[in-house]
Amino acid sequence: MENKYKIIPLTGDQAAAEAMRQINPDIVAAYPITPQTEIVMTFAQFVADGIVDTEMIQVESEHSAMSTTLGACAAGVRAMTATSSQGLALMWEVLYIASGYRLPIVMPVVNRALSGPINIHCDHSDTMGARDSGWLHIYCENAQEVYEMTIAAIKIAEHPEILLPVMVCQDGFITSHATEGVKIFDDADIKKLIGEYKPKYPLLDIKNPVSYGPLDLQDYYFEHKRQQSEAVKIAKEKIPGILSEFNKFFGKDYGYIETYRLEDAEIAIIAMSSTCGTARSVIDELHKNNIKAGMLKIRFFRPFPAEEIVNACRNLRAIAVLDRAESFSNQGGPLFAEVRAALYNNVSIPVVNYIYGLGGRDIYTEDIKSIFSEVKEIASTGKVKNLVNYQGVRE
Amino acid sequence: MKNIIEMRWHGRGGQGAKTAADMIAHSALELGKHIQSFPEYGPERAGAPMISYVRVSDLPINLHCGVTNPDIVVVIDPTLIESVPIIEGLDKKGALIVNTSEKPESVRKKLNFNEGKVWTVDATKIALEETGAPLPNTPMLGAVLKATGIVPLDNLKEQLKKKLGKKLSPEKMEGNIKAIEKAYNAVVSG
Numbered sequence: 001m002e003n004k005y006k007i008i009p010l011t012g013d014q015a016a017a018e019a020m021r022q023i024n025p026d027i028v029a030a031y032p033i034t035p036q037t038e039i040v041m042t043f044a045q046f047v048a049d050g051i052v053d054t055e056m057i058q059v060e061s062e063h064s065a066m067s068t069t070l071g072a073c074a075a076g077v078r079a080m081t082a083t084s085s086q087g088l089a090l091m092w093e094v095l096y097i098a099s100g101y102r103l104p105i106v107m108p109v110v111n112r113a114l115s116g117p118i119n120i121h122c123d124h125s126d127t128m129g130a131r132d133s134g135w136l137h138i139y140c141e142n143a144q145e146v147y148e149m150t151i152a153a154i155k156i157a158e159h160p161e162i163l164l165p166v167m168v169c170q171d172g173f174i175t176s177h178a179t180e181g182v183k184i185f186d187d188a189d190i191k192k193l194i195g196e197y198k199p200k201y202p203l204l205d206i207k208n209p210v211s212y213g214p215l216d217l218q219d220y221y222f223e224h225k226r227q228q229s230e231a232v233k234i235a236k237e238k239i240p241g242i243l244s245e246f247n248k249f250f251g252k253d254y255g256y257i258e259t260y261r262l263e264d265a266e267i268a269i270i271a272m273s274s275t276c277g278t279a280r281s282v283i284d285e286l287h288k289n290n291i292k293a294g295m296l297k298i299r300f301f302r303p304f305p306a307e308e309i310v311n312a313c314r315n316l317r318a319i320a321v322l323d324r325a326e327s328f329s330n331q332g333g334p335l336f337a338e339v340r341a342a343l344y345n346n347v348s349i350p351v352v353n354y355i356y357g358l359g360g361r362d363i364y365t366e367d368i369k370s371i372f373s374e375v376k377e378i379a380s381t382g383k384v385k386n387l388v389n390y391q392g393v394r395e
Numbered sequence: 396m397k398n399i400i401e402m403r404w405h406g407r408g409g410q411g412a413k414t415a416a417d418m419i420a421h422s423a424l425e426l427g428k429h430i431q432s433f434p435e436y437g438p439e440r441a442g443a444p445m446i447s448y449v450r451v452s453d454l455p456i457n458l459h460c461g462v463t464n465p466d467i468v469v470v471i472d473p474t475l476i477e478s479v480p481i482i483e484g485l486d487k488k489g490a491l492i493v494n495t496s497e498k499p500e501s502v503r504k505k506l507n508f509n510e511g512k513v514w515t516v517d518a519t520k521i522a523l524e525e526t527g528a529p530l531p532n533t534p535m536l537g538a539v540l541k542a543t544g545i546v547p548l549d550n551l552k553e554q555l556k557k558k559l560g561k562k563l564s565p566e567k568m569e570g571n572i573k574a575i576e577k578a579y580n581a582v583v584s585g
Contacts, residue, residue: 008424009420009421121436171459173436174459175459177433177436178431178432178459180429180431180456181429181430277457277458278457278458278459278460280457281457281458362460364461364463365458
């Protein structure tokens with residue numbers, strides 16, 4: 001039986017705020033920043049209208065937003081925040097503390113380019129900067145996925161064997177400010193689905209005293225970091241089980257990756273977020289011309305789905321990885337580096353990188369078609385002309 | 396009808412092109428269609444040319460890029476005809492709907508848009524008469540509905556009441572509804 005829902009017009013930001021309304025966190029501490037503003041604005045209205053029980057803490061910066069969320073979470077409550085771009089950059093040192101303390105904070109992030117020059121539009125340089133912060137990363141294609149993954153992220157973060165913070169990313173403006181019809185499920189059902197938060201080591205449980213943040217030197221710091229990487233490994237094992245419960249409820253098939261017409265494909269692109277949607281349309285068109293093109297969408301960047309990528313790509317003849325961020329390594333973007341490392345020693349397929357869409361430069365179906373035609377060329381000649389390419393830029 | 400209809404609205408910041416585009420998308424969603432409605436955000440400021448897009452489809456919409464080849468172009472500010480590439484990418488057989496006191500033939504000639512349909516209506520005049528404010532976005536909705544049949548008039552009127560009922564006084568709301576109906580009947584094609 002399908003669960004109760006209604007379809008309402010929502011932007012990606014509003015979809016994140018709806019998820020937060022249903023999650024009804026105890027504490028939200030946030031600072032508004034474009035293009036995340038509508039999340040905080042919408043949620044603040046829910047608080048003002050008494051629709052949620054949340055205590056909203058106004059802070060003077062994102063550094064304080066993350067510090068406050070972290071403190072509340074350590075105290076033993078469900079705590080959330082949301083940010084973008086410079087805001088995430090300002091949280092940077094505290095991000096590592098949240099993951100190092102194993103605090104299950106869920107944070108919607110609306111991807112926006114980093115300054116300078118100043119730009120308010122989409123790219124992934126902000127969250128890619130937090131790549132090694134110990135947070136789990138989920139990248140969403142559309143507003144529906146934002147809503148559903150924000151809810152699912154709560155259970156992933158709070159799983160007693162995981163206990164890691166999660167950022168749920170959506171593309172700034174492209175997703176955050178576009179209205180789509182979003183299926184919103186029944187409040188009571190969602191409440192039941194995520195259940196009550198039972199903190200494992202609450203600071204305020206004075207009968208079982210714990211310490212957060214003591215000095216941790218040569219004697220134990222390494223062990224704690226080793227445990228943190230073990231937690232990400234455990235997360236890798238546990239997440240499919242957690243998602244299956246949500247998949248059953250939402251009627252979806254969410255996993256680490258999603259493939260589109262990849263089974264019999266000869267060439268493919270690997271991408272994340274809203275670009276994957278546009279790529280689907282291009283792939284359908286290419287199939288009409290008997291071009292066997294497919295796509296691998298990466299939903300979870302952390303834990304990184306290396307085995308899943310290798311298995312899905314095994315039979316391809318050439319691959320292009322699309323990065324909406326530059327790493328300035330002269331070796332391609334961050335997604336390319338990790339995908340290529342995962343494939344190395346496992347399969348021998350030519351793989352190239354396309355850096356695109358920085359600062360919100362739109363990626364049209366023609367851009368993706370042009371990438372596919374170059375990948376097709378590589379598949380038939382076996383020759384890679386340029387390892388790293390820039391799509392849609394004036395040279 | 397094609398299974399996806401793509402629209403582009405041209406207006407100036409503050410004229411309500413985004414609100415109008417949203418109204419159409421929201422009405423279509425209630426009728427069971429799949430929708431997208433999104434403005435092109437530049438350095439937003441009142442009076443600057445802006446664009447808003449709408450997609451309406453029978454099937455789920457995967458595209459997340461701007462509309463490059465619209466079936467319908469709506470111009471809510473007549474001065475934009477001279478200053479921005481209004482018909483760029485517009486389907487040759489598409490529809491162009493313009494707020495102007497001029498006749499369709501004259502707009503067609505100015506833009507060299509030969510094959511498609513051109514519709515004109517003096518939406519600013521209608522807005523002034525019915526609402527007392529020179530905001531042509533609501534009357535343009537009436538014109539668009541008549542020209543394209545994208546959603547039925549009654550559904551749109553309901554949507555307007557639902558979305559702006561709290562913001563507008565009953566008199567203002569009635570004025571807006573009248574403006575939509577008046578433009579619906581006054582828009583002419585050629």
